[in-house]
Amino acid sequence: MYRSNTCGELRLSDKDKIVTLAGWVQTVRKFGSITFVDLRDRYGITQLLFSESHNADLDANPLGREFVLQVKGKVNERSNKNNNIPTGEIEIVVSEFKILNKSAVPPFTIQDDTDGGDDIRMKYRYLDLRRNAVKKNLELRYQVNRAARNYLHENNFMDIETPFLIKSTPEGARDFVVPSRMNPGQFYALPQSPQTFKQLLMVSGYDRYYQIVKCFRDEDLRADRQPEFTQIDCEMAFVEQEDILNMFEGLVKRIFKDVKDINYTETVERMTWEEAMWQYGNDKPDIRFGIKLCNLKFPAHTFPAKENISSLIAGDFAVFNDAETVIAISVPGCSEYSRKQTDELTEWVKRPQIGMKGLAFIKCNADGTFKSSVDKFYSEDKLKAIAEAASAKAGDLVLILAGAEERTRKASSELRMYMADKLGMRKPDDFKLLWVLDFPLFEYDEEGNRWVARHHPFTSPKPDHIEVMINNNPVIADAAKYLEHPYANIKANAYDMVLNGNEIGGGSIRIHQRELQEKMFAALGMDAEEQQHKFGFLLGAFEYGAPPHGGIAFGFDRLCSIMGGSESIRDFIAFPKNNSGRDVMLDAPASIDEKQFEELQIKLNLK
Numbered sequence: 292m293y294r295s296n297t298c299g300e301l302r303l304s305d306k307d308k309i310v311t312l313a314g315w316v317q318t319v320r321k322f323g324s325i326t327f328v329d330l331r332d333r334y335g336i337t338q339l340l341f342s343e344s345h346n347a348d349l350d351a352n353p354l355g356r357e358f359v360l361q362v363k364g365k366v367n368e369r370s371n372k373n374n375n376i377p378t379g380e381i382e383i384v385v386s387e388f389k390i391l392n393k394s395a396v397p398p399f400t401i402q403d404d405t406d407g408g409d410d411i412r413m414k415y416r417y418l419d420l421r422r423n424a425v426k427k428n429l430e431l432r433y434q435v436n437r438a439a440r441n442y443l444h445e446n447n448f449m450d451i452e453t454p455f456l457i458k459s460t461p462e463g464a465r466d467f468v469v470p471s472r473m474n475p476g477q478f479y480a481l482p483q484s485p486q487t488f489k490q491l492l493m494v495s496g497y498d499r500y501y502q503i504v505k506c507f508r509d510e511d512l513r514a515d516r517q518p519e520f521t522q523i524d525c526e527m528a529f530v531e532q533e534d535i536l537n538m539f540e541g542l543v544k545r546i547f548k549d550v551k552d553i554n555y556t557e558t559v560e561r562m563t564w565e566e567a568m569w570q571y572g573n574d575k576p577d578i579r580f581g582i583k584l585c586n587l588k589f590p591a592h593t594f595p596a597k598e599n600i601s602s603l604i605a606g607d608f609a610v611f612n613d614a615e616t617v618i619a620i621s622v623p624g625c626s627e628y629s630r631k632q633t634d635e636l637t638e639w640v641k642r643p644q645i646g647m648k649g650l651a652f653i654k655c656n657a658d659g660t661f662k663s664s665v666d667k668f669y670s671e672d673k674l675k676a677i678a679e680a681a682s683a684k685a686g687d688l689v690l691i692l693a694g695a696e697e698r699t700r701k702a703s704s705e706l707r708m709y710m711a712d713k714l715g716m717r718k719p720d721d722f723k724l725l726w727v728l729d730f731p732l733f734e735y736d737e738e739g740n741r742w743v744a745r746h747h748p749f750t751s752p753k754p755d756h757i758e759v760m761i762n763n764n765p766v767i768a769d770a771a772k773y774l775e776h777p778y779a780n781i782k783a784n785a786y787d788m789v790l791n792g793n794e795i796g797g798g799s800i801r802i803h804q805r806e807l808q809e810k811m812f813a814a815l816g817m818d819a820e821e822q823q824h825k826f827g828f829l830l831g832a833f834e835y836g837a838p839p840h841g842g843i844a845f846g847f848d849r850l851c852s853i854m855g856g857s858e859s860i861r862d863f864i865a866f867p868k869n870n871s872g873r874d875v876m877l878d879a880p881a882s883i884d885e886k887q888f889e890e891l892q893i894k895l896n897l898k
């Protein structure tokens with residue numbers, strides 16, 4: 292027996308017991324004839340006392356950090372108690388010990404406030420994983436996993452594995468490919484998601500499927516993306532959108548309860564994609580705070596149902612007159628911003644990432660007067676009317692951006708978040724869920740001057756938009772006017788779940804009739820031959836009694852990081868890749884042997 296107890300287990304009630312512990316040496320502190328050693332394992336830390344007065348033969352001198360140790364001794368009440376750790380009232384008076392393995396001096400200290408930088412910790416990830424901070428994240432990940440599995444199991448979902456060596460699945464990214472030795476010159480693709488498989492399982496009658504599964508996407512890695520990541524992937528048959536929203540709202544609430552002990556009892560708010568873009572400039576808005584966009588000017592075809600209030604800014608100000616879009620936000624309590632502070636905001640919106648040319652503002656003074664950077668062009672009455680349209684109150688600061696539609700809307704959203712961060716309105720432990728519904732079915736691909744599926748090609752159009760899809764030619768005659776093409780306004784039965792401004796899940800009601808699926812592929816520019824080559828299996832399956840179905844996938848890594856109050860998904864993955872997609876511990880990707888190339892009958896010809 293290597294141990295009778297763990298290093299996190301013993302308490303004062305165990306006093307005088309003879310125990311055996313095993314673990315790693317965290318620290319060694321020598322005081323004359325006695326030595327204290329902190330022994331660590333996954334469960335905690337226990338203080339060991341090596342004392343000549345108890346056993347003169349014990350020599351703790353050879354012990355170093357991270358040595359693996361087995362000790363036997365008696366549980367003793369500590370004279371100097373440590374209330375910060377659960378075992379802090381006791382120590383083990385060591386009578387025997389054995390070094391199970393030595394350790395080289397670790398490249399960084401294995402403690403919460405480590406001296407190791409990111410790179411070194413990634414290189415020695417197996418040591419980094421010994422640290423509490425990382426362990427706590429993996430524990431949380433496991434809890435989220437368990438909560439999800441329990442909920443899905445209780446609701447009759449079946450975990451069914453799907454293959455990794457497959458043919459390309461179109462989720463909008465590049466595939467990772469794997470050469471096949473047995474089929475020279477042919478390649479598997481790693482799944483970007485199990486999308487088509489889970490749909491086939493519906494055809495097979497497994498009406499509630501789930502999998503906590505790896506997905507692979509060869510994308511340029513923006514911060515916080517991993518080339519392989521995990522999804523909670525789900526699909527249901529004989530359901531409408533409403534059934535899916537209820538079921539998976541329940542899943543996330545269950546995770547909140549089991550992992551954070553939060554009773555999220557309120558119904559999750561819902562908002563259409565169009566409304567999200569209109570009010571927040573973003574399809575994954577953080578709705579924990581207000582600061583909604585006031586659309587002073589916008590191109591009519593983008594929001595045909597919305598009221599035009601551009602007369603409010605009519606006047607001699609060329610910047611507003613020339614702009615396609617003008618958007619104001621009202622920031623509470625900031626009317627007394629100094630020149631320096633408004634200059635700083637102007638610089639911020641001019642940064643290339645935001646890309647605006649400038650920023651106008653109106654200070655709504657507490658005494659009811661208005662002061663503005665565009666005083667010259669607008670009377671006080673006009674300023675007041677603009678401020679009122681933006682729902683500003685006395686004491687607020689109205690910030691106004693002007694420019695091209697897409698950029699200005701995005702910048703307004705970013706500015707809204709930036710100000711909310713400044714004002715402490717985004718607290719990590721305040722959770723707010725939101726369903727965003729009715730996404731556009733298509734997205735314009737500038738490079739190819741064509742339509743691509745915004746979600747994926749298996750998502751169904753809203754029933755009353757099917758005709759528009761079928762009866763209109765997808766060809767975009769004038770690229771500059773793509774927004775005026777009837778396809779731009781077709782909406783899909785697609786939904787995203789948003790948590791605190793992050794998309795945590797997304798899915799759709801699928802197409803389940805061969806004919807409509809063919810029409811969809813055709814709308815995306817695929818002729819019959821290409822359809823057959825890429826998706827013949829699915830079109831074929833749809834001929835054998837495919838039930839109506841739909842599903843969703845949650846980004847598991849991100850969900851964990853939000854639950855853990857962190858920005859970084861890497862912290863919640865045991866062995867993550869760095870920003871260039873490298874595993875610096877394995878030093879992968881790497882070249883392979885000449886022999887392997889020969890077996891694959893592949894000759895490298897790098898450009």
Ligand code: ASP
Nearest residue numbers: 484486798799842843844
């Ligand atoms: N497969 C989709 C995705 O990865 C999710 C879904 O539609 O269920 O985004």
